[in-house]
């Protein structure tokens with residue numbers, strides 16, 4: 001069967017996608033292009049990794065896309081831009097949530113669990129850094145630049161940044177939702193808004209804990225997450241924290257636990273029942289020292305270099321009953337080999353280059369992009385097991401989609417199913 005048709009049959013059957021796309025609306029008045037045609041075009045553009053609206057416009061002039069959309073007119077890049085500006089973001093989020101809920105019901109996240117816990121990683125990503133303000137929601141910062149004459153001057157740079165909630169597994173990753181960081185706002189504030197919405201949209205028990213980087217340890221963030229009902233594992237860095245110094249002083253009281261992980265030997269200590277003023281209840285600190293050897297070619301000759309990494313995490317009391325190794329695994333999840341969603345999205349889905357710079361359009365496109373990414377990842381890694389068998393690379397699978405599109409006679413309209 002045609003690869004694109006296969007993909008669409010699978011997402012139609014499992015996620016009821018055509019019916020959901022037919023039900024989408026947006027805020028345009030009397031739209032010339034019906035919302036299902038517009039949003040299916042955009043979703044298809046995301047799955048096929050089309051990098052710009054101009055490129056997508058060109059695609060819509062071709063018979064193959066016209067057949068898939070059952071729409072025989074071109075969608076101009078202006079129409080795509082205006083359509084995304086007028087998006088109903090709640091509806092697009094609803095679509096993403098329903099797909100992720102189905103994935104969970106179908107046990108797609110089982111392999112991602114750590115000791116039975118599903119853990120969400122929060123991470124931020126940046127777009128459109130420029131020297132001109134482009135929209136009302138652009139963030140700004142001062143940066144130093146060196147001019148042609150060698151003089152250093154300070155200029156204002158404008159950019160956009162969003163916090164993403166990701167579920168990582170050994171086989172595949174999905175984005176649960178994302179939230180823009182507003183001008184002048186701290187990343188943790190946007191993260192809390194995101195977590196509050198995740199709780200409303202997915203419920204408090206969809207996942208058990210979150211893992212974040214060190215700067216989230218500041219201020220009321222940890223306590224706020226605990227109040228939402230989740231445990232937190234965070235990198236502990238600031239030596240000004242008493243809890244850091246206390247854990248350092250106490251960890252020598254017991255011998256470390258030792259184990260091997262891939263090519264690393266790990267020694268880890270835990271210090272329990274520490275008081276931390278910014279959490280509810282006592283915290284635990286886990287310290288890990290990891291050693292491994294790396295072979296590098298120096299002057300054409302392989303040379304073995306000894307490598308060492310040290311980690312320190314803080315875990316809140318919701319995770320008190322779990323062994324030390326569980327905290328270590330959760331802490332590592334954000335940086336480990338399993339963290340591929342961002343890499344994939346950045347490298348192959350043009351995450352950092354939104355096609356239209358306008359606050360609503362940016363979010364609409366990102367929601368469609370992570371939806372398309374999640375569906376394709378699920379299809380090739382879980383449903384078709386194409387990638388897991390190691391037979392083909394993801395890039396070849398994406399090319400297979402393009403080739404399938406060439407044989408458009410084999411395809412049926414996408415949202416008629």
Ligand SMILES: [Zn+2]
Pocket residue numbers: 133134135136137138139159160357358
């Ligand atoms: Zn902007």
